[in-house]
Amino acid sequence: MMKRFIFFAGILFSLLLVLSPERKPETSASVAQDEPVTFNKQIVRIFQKNCQTCHHPGDIAPFSLMTYRDALPYARLIRQKTQDRQMPPWKPVSGCGEFLDENRLTDEEIRTIARWVDQGAPEGAPQDLPEPLNFTDGWAMGEPDLVLAPDEEYEPPQGDDTLRCFTIPANLRGDRFISAIEVRPGNRRIVHHVLAFVDAKGISAQLDEADPGPGYTSFGGPGFDPDATLGGWAPGVRPIVYPEGVGAKVAANARIVIQVHYHPNGSRETDRTLLGIHFARSPVKKNLYLLPIANTRFVIPAGAKRHEVTASFTAPPFVNSHAIFIAPHMHLLGREIKVEVTYPDRRTACLIHIDDWDFDWQAVYTFKKPIAIPGGTRVNLTAYYDNSADNPRNPNSPPKDVRWGEQTTDEMCLAFIGFTLDAEQLPTSSPQVTAVSINAKGRLVVTGENFLPGADIEIDGNLLRDSRNNKKKPTTKLISNEEWRLFAPAGKQVSVNVLNTDGVRSTPVTFISQ
DSSP states (O other), X not given: OHHHHHHHHHHHHHTTOOOOSSOOOOOOOXXXXXXXXXXXXIIHHHHHHXXXXXXXXXXXXSSXXXXXXXXXXGHHHHHHHHHTTOSSOOOSOTTSOOBTTOOOOOHHHHHHHHHHHHTTOXXXXXXXXXXXXXXBTTBTTSSOSEEEOOSSOBOXXXXXXXXXXXXXXXXXXXXXXXXXXXXXXXXXXXXXXXXXXXXXXXXXXXXXXXXXXXXXXXXXXXXXXXXXXXXXXXXXXXXXXXXXXXXXXXXXXXEEEEEEEEOOXXXXXXXXXXXXXXXXXXXXXXXXXXXXXXXXXXXXXXXXXXXXXXXEEEOOTTOOEEEEEEEEEOOTTEEEEEEEEEOTTSOEEXXXXXXXXXXXXXXXXXXXXXXXXXXXXXXXXXXXXXXXXXXXXOSSSSOOOEEBOSSTTSBOOEEEEEEEETTOOOXXXXXXXXXXXXXXXXXXXXXXXXXXXXXXXXXTTEEOTTEXXXXXXXXXEEEESSTHHHHOOTTOEEEEEEEOTTSOBOOOEEEXXX
């Protein structure tokens, strides 16, 4: 029973692994009270820093804030939502945990937006505009190294929710460490959440063959014991970026299973969800471990306005670790959740506190500095639920008793802590480039040592997708047939290096194509 719970806990955590893919642009200095506020000079910089990651075409937000024309119709709504601090949706309470990329407007930024709207929301001079942010083809992190998708659209049946699994060969040239994934739901009207699993044994292909239509249905897990869970998507989440030095290994011949939870809306709908994968580009030194803090045996009585549920875990003695991030999780009845630690010397610390839980805005919160968790530390979780008729999100009318479960109408009392072990240090490779040349067939040849199977050539930081070595063991030669010409035209001096599949780069060498 415990093994099964931990397995599902790992799956659920993957829904929440969400970190910002890039640093936000800096906003301009504070605005003098008598200085006019315009979109081009002040407002767009605030939007770039805090809003455009979601508010751009093709992403989760209902409208774009990339241009003045985009923003103007919503100016008064923006004023209202920022004054109420409903947008941007940053949930943790101040003073409990310090997190990276805190997406909270400053008081000065809120006042600046209000002044802009009160002054008639002027556009301003074109020369005041900053360089626009670029979101490549709808991918928040730019074009992935690998994009996987089902072969065709899928139409889920009406009635109950469906969990459909789509198995896709990774077709990697060698075992590979992954550092980030991004899910693009094909139809957000019916996609409740998405999970991505690794199947190194090919079992998912057999399950697919036995089930008519695209994919196969499997509730709970993917129908097999996955070799890894890469991550996933839920409403409000951003691309999943593993912490620096941490990665997930995928075997060359593995299949990636995309499990999509469909919630019918009463109309015939189809979906084709995409999974973008980014390869590790820095040395992978540690595995990421997940600690689920959960209570699975609670009952929330019908009509209860503020029902408390608690859970706790004590770290084993002599096992020292560092917490990297934390991810609370509840469903529609959840209202408040708090996680605290008590150290062996009886000191206490608050890790996170969310006092206005919103199922549609879930995230993983990365600590500014990893939190030391020595052996013997106790982690305590306290959550509150509103199962009354006054809760507009209550899925039951009239309210009824609710227990732990996987359906949206069930509940969960859960928080994950992502951590690394202090004692662990994975071995890394040491690729070296000794020569770069063009052979008689016009192909780029990179010679050296310790190139892992599946290693890639990079030119000025651009990965060559046609790199190959045709061997399943470390090699001394990599070849690019054509793509090298895009980045190394005749007479141009470029830097060439090899990126191994564990994220280790060789020292670059200078090359000029004749």
